[in-house]
Amino acid sequence: MKEIFNIFSGKKIKEIPKRKIIVDFREKNSLVASEIVKLGFEVEFQALKVGDYLVNGIAIERKTVSDFRGSMVNRRLLRQLEELQQYQKKILVIEGIYDKEIYPDNENNSEGIHPNAIRGFLLSILLKYNVPIIYTKDSEDTAKFISVLAKKAEKENPLNVSKKNLTKSERMQFILEGFPGIGPKIARKLLEKFKTIKNIMNASEEEITEVIGKKAEVFKIVSEEF
Known part of the structure; x- marks a missing residue:
């Protein structure tokens, strides 16, 4: 505030x-x-x-x-x-x-x-x-x-919950949900498959597509210039 x-x-x-x-x-x-x-x-x-x-x-x-x-x-x-x-x-x-x-x-x-x-x-x-x-x-x-x-x-269900109230898994999921079109279910799918956010970011588009289909396109932004 x-x-x-x-x-x-x-x-x-x-x-x-x-x-x-x-x-x-x-x-x-x-x-x-x-x-x-x-x-x-x-x-x-x-x-x-x-x-x-x-x-x-x-x-x-x-x-x-x-x-x-x-x-x-x-x-x-x-x-x-x-x-x-x-x-x-x-x-x-x-x-x-x-x-x-x-x-x-x-x-x-x-x-x-x-x-x-x-x-x-x-x-x-x-x-x-x-x-x-x-x-x-x-x-x-x-x-x-x-x-x-x-x-x-x-x-x-306030969104301004302090990070100390979130578990590690919840914080990881929260980060992924910041991407457009990535909801709770898809975030969990990705984490269950790749285990870490780093692994998700390093995965190829083809690997992510196998898990979430066409929505994998949203991760292209990670390698794009500002």
């Missing part, structure tokens, strides 16, 4: 740092990001491999109702749900539920989706992928939900 000098009182006061929420670059122009800032949070844009928002280790995938239907038809959401599995805690937000019904009026709609197909897909998300679904009214509602989640998650 940084101290600043108050020129009026002549005393040093503690400046409370803003809570930080990681937002994917693709959400940069969304109203959700600006609403989060209005709520007093710091937003850091990153190229997230998984999810649209990262809050204290919780991955959030956001879909508008139209996005949800479209990604259901082209099966893109299935891939995203698979990728979310690397996070112990993950959430799917479906936004605009009051603005546009999630179920089509009838089975002869322009998208060709039967309402029961959507119901079945929602059940699969909950039961097969174990991803909770949150329905929000609009971008402002989504931002408020994320802000409440950030406050709640910080109380239950």
